[in-house]
Amino acid sequence: MPEGHTKELARYGRWLLRSAGPLFRVAIGNAEGVLLWPAEADSALGEALGACLDGPLITDCMRKVPVADGAAYAHPAKLPDGSGDGWLIALPSLDPAPREIDLDALADAMDDVAAAMSDASRLNAEMDLLATELAERYEELHLVYDIDRHLANQDLGNEVLQGLLQSCAEQLNADVACFVRPADNLTISAAHLSKPIHNLDLVLVEMRGDLFRFVSSSRATVVMNGMDDSRRPYILTDMPYKVLACPVFQGLEMPAMLTLLNHQSKPDFSNSDRRLGEVMAHQIANVMRMQGMFAEMRRFTEQMAAALIEAVEAKDPYTRGHSERVHHLSMRLGQALRLRSEEMDNLHWGSLLHDVGKIGIPDAVLCKPGRLTADEFTFIKVHPERSYEILRHVERLKGAIDGARHHQEKFDGSGYPHGLRGSSIPILARIIAVADTYDSITSSRAYRAGSTHEAAVTEMQRVSGTQLDPELLDVFLRVCEDDPGLLMRLGVRREWDDH
Amino acid sequence: MKRLLVVDDEPHVARVLRVSLVKDGWSVEVACNGHEALQAIATNPPDVMITDIQMPGMGGEELCRQLRSTPPARPFPILVMTSMTARDQRSWAQELGGIEFLEKPVSPRRVAAILTQLIAREKNNA
Numbered sequence: 001m002p003e004g005h006t007k008e009l010a011r012y013g014r015w016l017l018r019s020a021g022p023l024f025r026v027a028i029g030n031a032e033g034v035l036l037w038p039a040e041a042d043s044a045l046g047e048a049l050g051a052c053l054d055g056p057l058i059t060d061c062m063r064k065v066p067v068a069d070g071a072a073y074a075h076p077a078k079l080p081d082g083s084g085d086g087w088l089i090a091l092p093s094l095d096p097a098p099r100e101i102d103l104d105a106l107a108d109a110m111d112d113v114a115a116a117m118s119d120a121s122r123l124n125a126e127m128d129l130l131a132t133e134l135a136e137r138y139e140e141l142h143l144v145y146d147i148d149r150h151l152a153n154q155d156l157g158n159e160v161l162q163g164l165l166q167s168c169a170e171q172l173n174a175d176v177a178c179f180v181r182p183a184d185n186l187t188i189s190a191a192h193l194s195k196p197i198h199n200l201d202l203v204l205v206e207m208r209g210d211l212f213r214f215v216s217s218s219r220a221t222v223v224m225n226g227m228d229d230s231r232r233p234y235i236l237t238d239m240p241y242k243v244l245a246c247p248v249f250q251g252l253e254m255p256a257m258l259t260l261l262n263h264q265s266k267p268d269f270s271n272s273d274r275r276l277g278e279v280m281a282h283q284i285a286n287v288m289r290m291q292g293m294f295a296e297m298r299r300f301t302e303q304m305a306a307a308l309i310e311a312v313e314a315k316d317p318y319t320r321g322h323s324e325r326v327h328h329l330s331m332r333l334g335q336a337l338r339l340r341s342e343e344m345d346n347l348h349w350g351s352l353l354h355d356v357g358k359i360g361i362p363d364a365v366l367c368k369p370g371r372l373t374a375d376e377f378t379f380i381k382v383h384p385e386r387s388y389e390i391l392r393h394v395e396r397l398k399g400a401i402d403g404a405r406h407h408q409e410k411f412d413g414s415g416y417p418h419g420l421r422g423s424s425i426p427i428l429a430r431i432i433a434v435a436d437t438y439d440s441i442t443s444s445r446a447y448r449a450g451s452t453h454e455a456a457v458t459e460m461q462r463v464s465g466t467q468l469d470p471e472l473l474d475v476f477l478r479v480c481e482d483d484p485g486l487l488m489r490l491g492v493r494r495e496w497d498d499h
Numbered sequence: 500m501k502r503l504l505v506v507d508d509e510p511h512v513a514r515v516l517r518v519s520l521v522k523d524g525w526s527v528e529v530a531c532n533g534h535e536a537l538q539a540i541a542t543n544p545p546d547v548m549i550t551d552i553q554m555p556g557m558g559g560e561e562l563c564r565q566l567r568s569t570p571p572a573r574p575f576p577i578l579v580m581t582s583m584t585a586r587d588q589r590s591w592a593q594e595l596g597g598i599e600f601l602e603k604p605v606s607p608r609r610v611a612a613i614l615t616q617l618i619a620r621e622k623n624n625a
Binding site (some may be wrong): 134138142173 | 511514515517518519604605608609611612
């Protein structure tokens, strides 16, 4: 018995001793006949405790218990630690033997102590109940903390779901936590195995079928602990696991499900597990909703950008596809240079929108076949700065603007609009310049057919170091060499095409 | 039955651990500070001890130091409860060695899982 309870019991024992008076020895025992107080063994008191139920009731509650040396008195009492029933025992001392025992007084004393003990027992039981409740709240709190941590640290790819499932498996101490969305053939799972599961892949596949259909038709959490559960043959065949499956709703639809599996040797899934599972399913629903919104935002942004590009290219049909191709080549260069993902994002938009400023150039100049006059060329030279003026209104594109604004700068400082040179030209702009130059040479224009790849390479090598960054050009040429299919996809002519 | 000694001056922590762990077959004793814990250990050493750090009288750090300098007849694993924010205050325990950490607020399930692991490890070492 825990320390605290022993002390508490001793207090009741001493109280009973004082109230019963000097003529009695007293004890407290449990229903199994074990003496709990006093600590020292006492055979006479032990004997009385063992025989409590044999004695007849002599007051409402008190029994007179026959023992070897006469009689003891016993009164039922709740043990104050809430562990169950017990007895208060009073044994008249033999020396000096009491002539007359005031049974009413003894019964009153026993009643009082028993009532106090019963109150304490009830309070203790209530506290335990509250503590159990608190323990479950702690679990929820932990899970929510974890969910919060995952959602705060990452963007909303499926890695977030993976992380959430891992937390879920660990927090709920489940062997497997798994998310299935059959419409997309998507299964994400995390394991926290107490024992191996050899055919985990098969198990996961099976969940996408009948279990999902069952949960989706019942639209409620399904708990199956028993292996003899009557639903089992219809839902899961050959899967000797305990199952907790929670629906994940999106509005009225149930596109997905969260499932926890446990080996048979684990404890049953409890109501608290069920509630935690539902909390988790709810959070996953939120993640999915956010993923949907995120994807929609992305689509919207891309479509807006496409509309802008369309506006530029509508002015000059010969540049159709130019922005796309420059974008494609720039991204390949960026990958080869292992740019950080943030830089890649800037390159993505910068390269797509690099010519947006051409919207401001008069059609007569932009589409003029043949050489431009100096005045006309001034119009052309304005376009990167125009790109900047258009794009600066979009906060999201802040990091991308420099790429568009400076893609006409030349490595030796002779370019426009600012005459920057060398490494003072932003790296994204230098990348776009390489891609832009290549596409301008290889694609057809109003006044000429596109050159071959080989001709473009020769021309670009000629201007390496004056117009283009030589290091970037080398990387670009390597990319082209490593992936000849790239040029084919872009529709670039090759030297041998002409023969 | 495995015996756990919880040393914490906040009764609710001990009670939450007790009601949750009793279900897994643990018997849980409670001490309010280092002194009480040492008494309890002297009379009947537990299988595992979980202790808080800040307590009136003798705190968790002093308790662990005393247990290291005069080890009980049958040594037992020690878990120290710390707050998540106080990660930097763990160096003393790392110096003493063989002490594991539990982050507050403790999740009874996690505690149960950790205790099971600890006992299994002890068994393997024995």
